[in-house]
Amino acid sequence: MPCPSLSPLFFFFLLLLPSVLSLPFFPSDNLTLYGDAFFSHNAITLTTHQPTCSSSSIGRAFFIYPLRFLDPQTNSTASFSSRFSFSVLSSPSCPSGDGLAFLITSSTHFPALSMGLPQPSPSSSFFAVEFDTTFDPSLGDINDNHVGIDLNSASSFASVDALSRGIDLKSGTIITAWVEYRHAIKMVRVWLAYSSTRPPIPILASQVDLSERLKDFMHVGFTASNGEGSSDYLVHHWQFKIFGYESRSMDVVDEGDCFLCYEGDSKNFGSGSSMGKNEKRKKIGEMALGLGGLTAFVLSVLAAMVVVCVFLRRKKRGVKNMEQGRRSRLQTSKVPTRLSLSEIKSATMGFNRERLVGEGASAKVYKGYLPFGGDVAVKRFERENDVDCLHNPFATEFATMVGYLRHKNLVQLKGWCCEGNELVLVYEFLPNGSLNKVLHRNFNSSIVLSWRQRQNIVLGVASALTYLHEECERQIIHRDVKSCNIMLDADFNAKLGDFGLAEVYEHSSSTRDATIPAGTMGYLAPEYVYSGVPTEKTDVYSFGVVVLEVATGRKPVEDDGTVVVDYVWSLWERRKLVEAADPRLMGNFDALDMERMLLVGLLCVHPDDDKRPRVREAARILKKEAPLPLLPPSKPRVRIRPICPDGTSETQSVVGDWHSTDEAPYLTPRSQFY
Incomplete structure (x- = not known):
């Protein structure tokens, strides 16, 4: 490859002359x-x-x-x-x-x-x-x-x-x-x-x-x-x-x-x-424009010509290596990679609806393909020109994922894009979709989770929540634990995702602000709906509903209004707990293990949040490392502990049982992968 002529290089270095000849300040x-x-x-x-x-x-x-x-x-x-x-x-x-x-x-x-x-x-x-x-x-x-x-x-x-x-x-x-x-x-x-x-x-x-x-x-x-x-x-x-x-x-x-x-x-x-830079340094720089400066300049030009020749010769090879490097970083790096909007559009064929795999009020999810990253899930957030980024679910989810979360049972953030009016998060793609899809949308499908797979899924979610609640540098309350946000990889291992509602707290923090309850009806703890204060025990309640879902194959709230929590409690009261098992299992499970999982689910959805275990303790019971829980013979009444203005705590008994309804099944927009 011939080297470039001297003239372009001369003018190139002429532009660099002030920085080449400036002296230390x-x-x-x-x-x-x-x-x-x-x-x-x-x-x-x-x-x-x-x-x-x-x-x-x-x-x-x-x-x-x-x-x-x-x-x-x-x-x-x-x-x-x-x-x-x-x-x-x-x-x-x-x-x-x-x-x-x-x-x-x-x-x-x-x-x-x-x-x-x-x-x-x-x-x-x-x-x-x-x-x-x-x-x-x-x-x-x-x-x-x-x-x-x-x-x-x-x-x-x-x-x-x-x-x-x-x-x-x-x-x-x-x-x-x-x-x-x-x-x-x-x-x-x-x-x-x-x-x-x-x-x-x-x-x-x-x-x-x-x-x-x-x-x-x-x-x-x-x-x-x-x-x-x-x-x-x-x-x-x-x-x-x-x-x-x-x-x-x-x-x-x-x-x-x-x-x-x-x-x-x-x-x-x-x-x-x-x-x-002040006038004194400018004058010193002008004094340097003598013979020594000119000699140094000429030598710099000659040396640069050699460098440019080598650079141009290796340019083609460098582009290829850069592409391979990007592939490696996106696949192995723990730090998300910033992607351009053109790369995102190319990966999703211009956000083609045929690539749409999930849709909610705040985001849409597309299956994408990156030449240097393979299959990915592209989460595109809705955003208007005057939307405050601080209160955008994109900002909450991105800040939580990039700052804290690295765990095998959490969906991993691979990249992101913030360009123009587009806000996009790029996640690893999990081929078996959401737990919700497998449990509830394929009833007549050949895909039926085995008992061993269900046990593994529940333990995977428990591991993820234990990490968020106890092992992170700062405690994270997910606030939206549900089957739609639990993804399954090729081996049906569970990965918890969607941190658009997550709250981050210091572990030592004893006071937490009340908010408008966020999440999905059927998964919300009664004290959270009443007070609006999220705690790890509100996540435990949602986890308990997921456990009952996995064991029974039922939705949190069925189309006829039946609430899975009430359904399983009623069987427990009649001493027929194992009858709650998903009929699609056709009896292919250990009855004692099924009873253990259902008991753990009921313990986690106990109306009294003080009686609920930590997720770590629930996992130990499931793994037979701790004894079975003791439950009352019938479903207890809901007991709410509001915080009074004078700082004292009082307990309010709600007459009757807590009943969920399907009149308003979603309090906040669903953001889910399918």
Whole structure:
């Protein structure tokens, strides 16, 4: 392949001339220091190390100019990403200081709280990512080594134990952090690593809308304090970038403006240009346009010609390798891949109705095919131009899936697309569809689940819910556990999906807000319908209904109005429980195992939520690792415990039994795979 002529390369490098000839700049030109902060060798030291343990040292460093966070093109809050490295040097004879925080604030002059964060004020606003190295129960700290997200308060509304993720903030080792906010999906994500390579999974991800926190212009920088301890908090490098709503990449953009860099840093930390170039550096750059600069320029052109020749020769091969790489990432990566709208339309033949496999009020599901990913389920959300993304089911489901969920019994998110007015999530495709389809829509079909398959399905759902309730970093209440949202793979293994109604809570949280009850009638716990407060026990109730569905083959509410819960309770009262078994099994099951499953189902739908087991306990009973439950001889009455205004708890007995009806079978839109 012939090499390109010199002329295009000459003009190409002529455009690059200013960056090629610019000299290293000094961070002191870019940053303003406050308090005890000072420039040290290739770093900023924010606090001073005192001989006494309680040094009360506070230091801050801000970019010299305020930055605009209002996107002038969309008139909305812009997104941003930041990459920086820091270290904490603690005294062996003193406790560690408060910590360090990456800070975006409306003012650089304010009274300080822990870590030097601003005190709340009606006239000011701030957002911070804290790297906390002390334990302060009054601020709700989880320990003395955590990462948190703060909004106008030193108390974090979301935090994670960094040590459990292999990061010791107080080790003295240089740590690289990536902080990113995407306004389109209202999400903040934070990564941490000891190396300069960003990990595939964020250490902390939380859905938050910063549009009310970030004013038109804000100051960006760092703050740290020692409080009752003594530590040196150093910031070594810092890059920052603001970009608009239309940005197409979901990855952190490292090529931002470098506010704190030194000569040679580009090899170790990434390149960037300063937004604060002043006249002094411009004059120095002009002085560099001498013989040495010209010689370097010519040599650069010659070297680049060789590189371009090699590049063009390998271009065709590179395209093929890139396609193979995308296939590999989509199939094996734990991080969802951003896809273009053209790829989505190609995969679904332009959202062809013949590809439609599921439809609800908020989304439609298509079977798609990606050349580099195989068969996928494409969930297309309904969205109008003025819909608030924060309250869109897409945002809720995406934030939950991408931030927390990795389990063999959960439907895995493979990719996503947010382009124009289209909001799309791409999931793994499960060929046997939903449990609802197999149980209730193929009564005369040859597909009849065996008893062993049914046991495996129930245990799979139990494993997924145990993970959500007890094993996740933050507890997740699904709120919509039902057979429509349980998918079956090629081997009829169960995978729970559809997190459009999910709620995420801190495990230690004791108070939860009441909401309009969401879910599907027949699966809703009576206390949830009454109070609107979701708990893990409301998920347990829904799980119990699914257990009874699987065992009996009946719908939660039959076409004639029969409720499966009441039906099974009536057989239990007449000591004919096993007669509830699905007749399509034709007796091919162990009677004791069937009785055990039905008893577990009844225990989970007990009207008194205190009598319901955790899902983990229910699974142990099913696996014969725990004794059979003791049930009353007849169905108990519903007992509701409302929370009174004075904070006391009282119990209300509802006269008669709780009866579900099919008058309004769906309180919220169904979103299901078929």
